[in-house]
Amino acid sequence: MFGEETGTASEVIANISITLGHGEVVSIVGPSGCGKSTLLNLLCGLLPRTAGEVLWYGHASTGMPKRVGYMLQKDLLLPWRTTLKNVTLGLEIHNMSSRERTEKAHQLLDTVGLKGFHDYYPSALSGGMRQRVALARTLANEPEVLLLDEPFGSLDFQTKLVLENDMARLVRSQKRSLLLITHDVEEAVSLSDRVIVLTHRPARIRAIHEIDIDIDRTDMMAARESPNFTDYIRTIWSELEVERQT
Amino acid sequence: MSNEDHHIAGAAVDVPPDATLAAPGVRGWVRRFRALRGHALVLTTQIAVLVVLLVSWEIATANSKLNAFLFGSPSAIWGFLVQMWKDGSLITDTRITALETLLGFLAGNVLGTLIGLTLWYSRFVSRVVQPFVVAIGSIPIIALAPICIIWFGTGLSSKVAMATLSVVVVALITAYKGAMSVDVDQINLMRTLGASKRHIFRKLIVPASLGDIFAGLKLTAGFALIGAIIGEFMSSSAGLGHAIFKAGSLYIIPKVFAALVVTIALALCLTYVVGKIEKLLLPWRPDL
Numbered sequence: 001m002f003g004e005e006t007g008t009a010s011e012v013i014a015n016i017s018i019t020l021g022h023g024e025v026v027s028i029v030g031p032s033g034c035g036k037s038t039l040l041n042l043l044c045g046l047l048p049r050t051a052g053e054v055l056w057y058g059h060a061s062t063g064m065p066k067r068v069g070y071m072l073q074k075d076l077l078l079p080w081r082t083t084l085k086n087v088t089l090g091l092e093i094h095n096m097s098s099r100e101r102t103e104k105a106h107q108l109l110d111t112v113g114l115k116g117f118h119d120y121y122p123s124a125l126s127g128g129m130r131q132r133v134a135l136a137r138t139l140a141n142e143p144e145v146l147l148l149d150e151p152f153g154s155l156d157f158q159t160k161l162v163l164e165n166d167m168a169r170l171v172r173s174q175k176r177s178l179l180l181i182t183h184d185v186e187e188a189v190s191l192s193d194r195v196i197v198l199t200h201r202p203a204r205i206r207a208i209h210e211i212d213i214d215i216d217r218t219d220m221m222a223a224r225e226s227p228n229f230t231d232y233i234r235t236i237w238s239e240l241e242v243e244r245q246t
Numbered sequence: 247m248s249n250e251d252h253h254i255a256g257a258a259v260d261v262p263p264d265a266t267l268a269a270p271g272v273r274g275w276v277r278r279f280r281a282l283r284g285h286a287l288v289l290t291t292q293i294a295v296l297v298v299l300l301v302s303w304e305i306a307t308a309n310s311k312l313n314a315f316l317f318g319s320p321s322a323i324w325g326f327l328v329q330m331w332k333d334g335s336l337i338t339d340t341r342i343t344a345l346e347t348l349l350g351f352l353a354g355n356v357l358g359t360l361i362g363l364t365l366w367y368s369r370f371v372s373r374v375v376q377p378f379v380v381a382i383g384s385i386p387i388i389a390l391a392p393i394c395i396i397w398f399g400t401g402l403s404s405k406v407a408m409a410t411l412s413v414v415v416v417a418l419i420t421a422y423k424g425a426m427s428v429d430v431d432q433i434n435l436m437r438t439l440g441a442s443k444r445h446i447f448r449k450l451i452v453p454a455s456l457g458d459i460f461a462g463l464k465l466t467a468g469f470a471l472i473g474a475i476i477g478e479f480m481s482s483s484a485g486l487g488h489a490i491f492k493a494g495s496l497y498i499i500p501k502v503f504a505a506l507v508v509t510i511a512l513a514l515c516l517t518y519v520v521g522k523i524e525k526l527l528l529p530w531r532p533d534l
Binding site for chain 1: 429431432434435436437438439440441442445449450453454456528530531
């Protein structure tokens with residue numbers, strides 16, 4: 001077991017206990033406004049908890065856990081920094097030498113498919129490219145756990161698929177754990193080992209689905225074409241639909 | 247295999263929105279030409295408006311001695327400008343006022359910006375300070391002029407003090423506003439990257455506030471000049487304010503206007519320089 005948390009805050013999140021195993025990809029879906037983002041912010045210590053606890057590697061954590069990467073729908077790139085300098089931001093904070101961090105950032109930009117764009121300012125990049133830079137910045141700190149809050153929410157479908165593929169490839173090949181918050185059920189099923197469905201506020205767990213798709217888990221198209229895929233989607237949709245009506 | 251396919255797709259999808267930044271092709275030149283033409287049109291219209299105003303002014307005052315005395319005339323103003331240039335007072339007065347303005351502008355902005363930015367550090371201190379800032383900001387600057395003269399004498403330093411005072415509160419408020427308007431998500435992101443409060447201040451708050459700070463600089467360039475002129479009005483032996491005051495007391499209206507023209511030119515110069523520095527220091531910003 002890699003980590004466990006139980007968040008309880010009046011009104012927003014009720015009794016929830018979630019475990020994210022090492023190298024696992026887990027998605028959380030739920031009706032909008034159910035407290036998904038709150039949950040994520042509690043996990044990485046950005047919000048103080050009123051009750052419950054967060055365990056990292058079995059140890060109770062207070063404040064900001066280390067080795068966590070955090071990414072939102074907004075890319076939050078600094079407009080006055082070039083692509084390269086945006087990627088090195090976390091490395092500067094950790095006092096890596098200038099030569100080392102530049103080298104590392106170049107490598108990361110290559111892996112996210114942005115070779116040759118290191119001198120561009122964010123304003124000159126498309127939405128998809130900006131989110132790639134944000135991913136490179138997140139990966140630069142070598143996080144063991146990635147906490148992502150609708151990271152592809154603002155992208156068009158095609159760009160989103162490509163980025164999901166790249167994300168799956170990077171996370172799975174490097175054995176990182178990923179907790180993804182999304183409202184996109186297809187994204188959740190195609191990307192994850194497990195999908196957790198939340199109820200309305202105060203959020204409770206409505207269902208947990210182990211996703212058993214027997215193909216290469218870094219290919220989003222193949223996942224969508226597998227026979228079980230539609231069953232998962234239909235089940236989760238109906239659970240969300242019930243939540244919407246109550 | 248599939249990954250490679252998607253990478254190709256990715257390259258096709260992710261085209262930078264502004265093609266001129268990637269490759270200045272023919273379309274880039276066409277756009278630049280159009281922008282230039284638009285610029286020229288605006289400039290021509292501005293000059294035309296100015297010429298029409300000056301000519302009607304000249305005509306309206308040409309046939310009446312009284313009107314010419316009360317309102318001056320462009321030709322008379324020009325005459326005084328030439329005279330002031332020849333007797334050297336134009337250069338000395340401008341230089342003195344420019345120096346007072348510049349020193350006050352720098353001192354006020356450095357002081358105000360430093361305080362405004364540091365207030366970001368402590369919500370408590372900023373809340374304590376707020377009513378005091380508002381109170382000081384509401385003091386009419388002209389009321390402080392006699393005190394400045396008493397404290398700093400009739401020379402350069404009293405005018406610099408006046409210019410500083412007219413700048414400092416505005417600079418403080420714009421810098422503070424800039425620091426406080428940084429996106430909370432952005433701060434949270436820095437925290438998840440392991441940034442300390444000092445890191446966040448240096449790498450996020452200060453650069454993010456630069457836009458607001460420069461807006462403040464452009465605004466306060468004029469304020470500093472007003473402060474210096476008011477100081478010269480109260481008590482001085484040189485400077486553009488002194489020239490305006492003296493000419494006004496002697497009812498030489500065109501000379502008042504002549505000195506005013508120089509004052510306006512000085513203000514424009516200062517704002518222009520600030521704008522140039524802004525472009526140099528904030529190259530990532532799109533053209534304003």
